[in-house]
Amino acid sequence: MGIDCSRIRDDIPELQNSNVVFLDNAASTLKPRQVIEAMSEFAYTTYANVHRGVYKLSMEASKIYEDAHETVAKFIGGDMREVVFVKNTSEAIQLIALTLYWNGYIGEGDEIIITEAEHHSNMLPWVRIARKAKAKVRLLPVDRRGIPRWEDINEYLSERTRVIATNHISNVTGYISPLQEIGKIAEEHDSFFVVDAAQSVPHLPVDFKKLKASFAAFSGHKMLGPTGIGVMWGRHDLLEDMEPPLGAGGTVKRVKLVDGLVSIDWEDSPWKYESGTPPIIEAVGLAKAVEYLSRIGMENVYEYERSLTRDLLEAVSALDFIRIVGPNSSDLRHGIVSFNVEGLPPDVAGLSLSRQGIAVRTGLHCAHILHDKLGFPDGSVRASLYIYNCREDITRLVEALESIYAKHVRGLR
Numbered sequence: 001m002g003i004d005c006s007r008i009r010d011d012i013p014e015l016q017n018s019n020v021v022f023l024d025n026a027a028s029t030l031k032p033r034q035v036i037e038a039m040s041e042f043a044y045t046t047y048a049n050v051h052r053g054v055y056k057l058s059m060e061a062s063k064i065y066e067d068a069h070e071t072v073a074k075f076i077g078g079d080m081r082e083v084v085f086v087k088n089t090s091e092a093i094q095l096i097a098l099t100l101y102w103n104g105y106i107g108e109g110d111e112i113i114i115t116e117a118e119h120h121s122n123m124l125p126w127v128r129i130a131r132k133a134k135a136k137v138r139l140l141p142v143d144r145r146g147i148p149r150w151e152d153i154n155e156y157l158s159e160r161t162r163v164i165a166t167n168h169i170s171n172v173t174g175y176i177s178p179l180q181e182i183g184k185i186a187e188e189h190d191s192f193f194v195v196d197a198a199q200s201v202p203h204l205p206v207d208f209k210k211l212k213a214s215f216a217a218f219s220g221h222k223m224l225g226p227t228g229i230g231v232m233w234g235r236h237d238l239l240e241d242m243e244p245p246l247g248a249g250g251t252v253k254r255v256k257l258v259d260g261l262v263s264i265d266w267e268d269s270p271w272k273y274e275s276g277t278p279p280i281i282e283a284v285g286l287a288k289a290v291e292y293l294s295r296i297g298m299e300n301v302y303e304y305e306r307s308l309t310r311d312l313l314e315a316v317s318a319l320d321f322i323r324i325v326g327p328n329s330s331d332l333r334h335g336i337v338s339f340n341v342e343g344l345p346p347d348v349a350g351l352s353l354s355r356q357g358i359a360v361r362t363g364l365h366c367a368h369i370l371h372d373k374l375g376f377p378d379g380s381v382r383a384s385l386y387i388y389n390c391r392e393d394i395t396r397l398v399e400a401l402e403s404i405y406a407k408h409v410r411g412l413r
């Protein structure tokens with residue numbers, strides 16, 4: 001079964017209510033009415049706090065909240081004890097880094113390998129934890145296309161390597177990392193393997209266990225779901241073994257005073273990592289988004305976006321005033337094409353595109369080091385795709401780029 005983008009567009013109220021060409025999906029996707037309606041129906045009829053009451057509403061809400069973990073777990077090949085709901089990818093990676101530090105897995109002299117192609121969300125938590133722990137971050141360089149030099153990984157590994165953390169798909173170049181091989185290397189070196197899956201889980205089938213990941217992170221709002229919910233995925237044995245760094249309401253079975261000291265009996269996973277009142281309405285929305293994607297089939301999502309990415313890259317590269325960020329081959333990337341328009345700062349290009357009804361992201365995309373390395377210190381314009389984009393969107397982008405270049409740079413009207 002292929003994807004009929006126009007049928008999907010019928011489900012997206014924002015596309016029905018305007019003529020926008022929405023190409024900022026790597027930042028956040030639009031929401032289908034099914035997701036919006038599931039959340040409002042729950043809020044109208046069933047909402048109550050979860051895991052905190054024996055009254056009917058709370059029991060029903062708790063069941064729905066737990067089922068949402070199950071739905072998400074199935075989607076990524078895990079079990080629900082491995083799915084921790086947090087706010088977003090950024091919070092998930094910070095929680096992973098903190099958990100490893102808290103449990104003594106990152107200490108003085110230890111090493112953490114990340115790449116120069118990371119989003120700040122998968123860079124700053126490691127840099128900061130390393131500073132605190134007197135550990136060291138080793139940055140694997142990228143080549144001139146922005147591809148991490150995984151072939152040189154041996155030079156960066158040592159017996160002190162505790163963590164290898166990388167994105168699955170780069171939010172700037174769209175490059176797809178060879179996770180299978182990296183997972184093997186991490187396993188051979190007895191290191192934790194952490195995957196920033198913010199740009200992959202929404203776009204292709206992902207099974208973290210098969211990839212030999214220890215931990216992973218992704219956001220609901222980038223996959224048709226609401227803001228305010230993301231997932232920290234962790235292998236069950238690791239989550240069960242470790243103590244959560246954020247202890248609070250909801251994370252414990254029992255707290256007692258024993259000989260004048262507070263003794264804590266932690267909840268089982270995932271609950272012991274979800275401190276305080278969790279994102280309950282958002283969990284309903286995320287589960288609905290996952291159901292929506294599962295009904296289409298992630299293989300279909302992947303194939304459709306793959307062909308759309310090829311068309312987008314070819315069409316934009318064919319313009320002689322465009323400089324592409326990242327690899328020229330569409331086989332190496334998925335869903336994302338960043339570029340600069342000769343003679344136009346990215347923000348000016350973005351504003352001009354907006355006047356023509358086209359929404360793209362401009363700037364450094366939370367990846368400053370990568371942009372500097374590739375010779376784009378002022379950033380880039382990023383077009384990113386999702387299942388409701390049709391080929392006409394690419395045509396409209398190209399026409400708009402031609403027209404703004406003619407007007408602003410060549411001075412033609």
Ligand SMILES: Cc1ncc(COP(=O)(O)O)c(C=O)c1O
Nearest residue numbers: 088089090119121167171198219
């Ligand atoms: C690769 C990557 N990692 C992390 C993030 C951060 O996601 P969030 O803002 O949902 O925390 C993003 C967001 O664009 C991303 O693209």
